[in-house]
Amino acid sequence: AQSVTQLDSQVPVFEEAPVELRCNYSSSVSVYLFWYVQYPNQGLQLLLKYLSGSTLVKGINGFEAEFNKSQTSFHLRKPSVHISDTAEYFCAVSDPGGTSYGKLTFGQGTILTVHP
Amino acid sequence: GAGVSQSPSNKVTEKGKDVELRCDPISGHTALYWYRQSLGQGLEFLIYFQGNSAPDKSGLPSDRFSAERTGGSVSTLTIQRTQQEDSAVYLCASSFSQMNTEAFFGQGTRLTVV
Numbered sequence: 001a002q003s004v005t006q007l008d009s010q011v012p013v014f015e016e017a018p019v020e021l022r023c024n025y026s027s028s029v030s031v032y033l034f035w036y037v038q039y040p041n042q043g044l045q046l047l048l049k050y051l052s053g054s055t056l057v058k059g060i061n062g063f064e065a066e067f068n069k070s071q072t073s074f075h076l077r078k079p080s081v082h083i084s085d086t087a088e089y090f091c092a093v094s095d096p097g098g099t100s101y102g103k104l105t106f107g108q109g110t111i112l113t114v115h116p
Numbered sequence: 117g118a119g120v121s122q123s124p125s126n127k128v129t130e131k132g133k134d135v136e137l138r139c140d141p142i143s144g145h146t147a148l149y150w151y152r153q154s155l156g157q158g159l160e161f162l163i164y165f166q167g168n169s170a171p172d173k174s175g176l177p178s179d180r181f182s183a184e185r186t187g188g189s190v191s192t193l194t195i196q197r198t199q200q201e202d203s204a205v206y207l208c209a210s211s212f213s214q215m216n217t218e219a220f221f222g223q224g225t226r227l228t229v230v
Contacts, residue, residue, distance in 0.1 A: 043207060043223045045221070049218070092159075094217070102149065102217065103161055104149075105161070106151075106159035108158045109158060
């Protein structure tokens with residue numbers, strides 16, 4: 001079984017400041033890792049994913065994340081945030097060896113609020 | 117269509133009534149997933165379809181919940197004898213196949229049981 005912990009439920013930050021949203025996972029098998037963003041009253045949109053290879057993954061809207069196997073972490077970063085980045089962010093894992101290949105296990109979410 | 121479509125977008129129902137939630141996946145997507153998003157439980161997996169078959173129903177919370185998929189396309193999630201704890205946003209996602217790692221989500225159906 002897998003689990004995902006997002007260490008911060010809310011992160012306030014000023015516009016143009018850097019931000020890091022933290023995610024740790026627990027799994028007995030190798031996993032795929034994802035970050036999704038949810039804007040108010042909308043569905044989830046994929047920001048980026050780690051499947052294999054380079055541990056630094058770049059996504060849309062200037063976000064990037066780094067997979068750290070020894071620390072079982074997949075933290076999301078952006079060097080300079082905009083007001084429009086205000087949203088809820090979800091870290092998720094899937095088990096590529098499982099019967100439900102694409103089934104996602106989500107963290108509890110982090111609400112990022114960007115202040116002017 | 118261009119994306120995953122869910123209907124209705126909002127549903128208010130009385131406790132004890134049955135409800136049906138519909139999901140139209142992206143054309144050609146064989147894998148379809150239902151998730152539930154609620155304040156107390158976050159985002160939870162409910163059921164997974166590959167084509168018309170549901171190899172993983174492990175997330176359905178009780179036997180009041182069922183789902184089907186027809187023609188490898190539209191899926192319906194049915195909740196019988198609704199309870200207040202069923203109030204949540206129900207999200208549907210689809211992907212090209214179960215091997216494909218990008219799932220596209222609909223905007224969800226907000227269910228309120230009064």
